[in-house]
Amino acid sequence: MRVMDTNILFQNLEKLSFTSTDFIHYNKFINMPHGIVLVCGPRGSGKAL
DSSP states (O other): OOOOOHHHHSOOGGGSOOOHHHHHHHHHHHTSSSOOOOOOOSTTSSOOO
């Protein structure tokens, strides 16, 4: 992982432009005790979370 600016890595999830449905699904996924959230995309697309 390449960490460029630590100030933007830890943001409020509500400010990340999720739709209301996607926000509900994402919160459900990240609160599960097991599993993985895979974020993929082209280099430089802002996927470092």
